[in-house]
Amino acid sequence: MTIKRLFGILFLMPLFFTRANAQLSANDTIRLGATTENGITYPMVFLPEVETVGVSIDGAGRIRRDKLRNDIFVVYPYALAAAAVFKDINDNLENLDRRRDRRQYLKSIDRNLDVTFKEPLKNLSIDQGHVLIKLINRQTGKNCFSIIRELKGGFTAVMWQSVGIFFNNNLNRDYDPENDDRELEGFVKDLEASNAYRYQLSRQDELLKKIRKP
Numbered sequence: 001m002t003i004k005r006l007f008g009i010l011f012l013m014p015l016f017f018t019r020a021n022a023q024l025s026a027n028d029t030i031r032l033g034a035t036t037e038n039g040i041t042y043p044m045v046f047l048p049e050v051e052t053v054g055v056s057i058d059g060a061g062r063i064r065r066d067k068l069r070n071d072i073f074v075v076y077p078y079a080l081a082a083a084a085v086f087k088d089i090n091d092n093l094e095n096l097d098r099r100r101d102r103r104q105y106l107k108s109i110d111r112n113l114d115v116t117f118k119e120p121l122k123n124l125s126i127d128q129g130h131v132l133i134k135l136i137n138r139q140t141g142k143n144c145f146s147i148i149r150e151l152k153g154g155f156t157a158v159m160w161q162s163v164g165i166f167f168n169n170n171l172n173r174d175y176d177p178e179n180d181d182r183e184l185e186g187f188v189k190d191l192e193a194s195n196a197y198r199y200q201l202s203r204q205d206e207l208l209k210k211i212r213k214p
Helices: 003-020 059-093 099-122 126-140 144-152 154-166 182-192 196-212
Strands: 033-037 040-044
Touching: 059 099, 059 126, 059 182, 059 196, 099 196, 126 144, 126 182, 144 154, 182 196
Parallel strands: none
Antiparallel strands: 033 040
16 A cells, blocks of 8 residues: 555545444535455545655754754743833834933833843853844844844944854844754744643743833
8 A cells, every 4th residue: 555545545534434424415425536455445535745855863963953942942932022022112112202211211121121131041051042042033023133223222233243253143144944044943833833832931921021010
């Protein structure tokens, strides 16, 4: 039996047995192909062929992938919180006309960010910092250089870009889920589809409460 036929059989069996127990009419009839295996006839449809390519991963590659997955799990709630805070800032600044009010608001947010993130982020590894910067870009749609320049000014953005380059991290690089960041994107989507995502959201909510407090 070919893989294509097996998929066709597995796909149709639940439908076949469900409809077999229902009351049928002329409008319920669906004509299907069939295949016979060991004297038993099964309904069958042909599905589009899908090419699968196996990727051989050695021990070092498996360790690297496991580490990346763990790094994402650690920093993902910070990326979610950063995206929410960035949206808050943009929304609130639109309602503040006076430069003094805008400056005071940004100062209060900066103080809360420092209290909330300073100690946890100090404990991140360099690799986790790289992942966090990419995920902030993913969640906000803007790279970190653009965010810093928008909130703190061009001089500060250039200064942090210089620091980033020193640690082999380009703050001005955009997130690329189709190519350079394809593996990271796959792990993030796996996380978002899992029950662990609820835990990430709860951690994000805790961070936001600390940042948004007066």
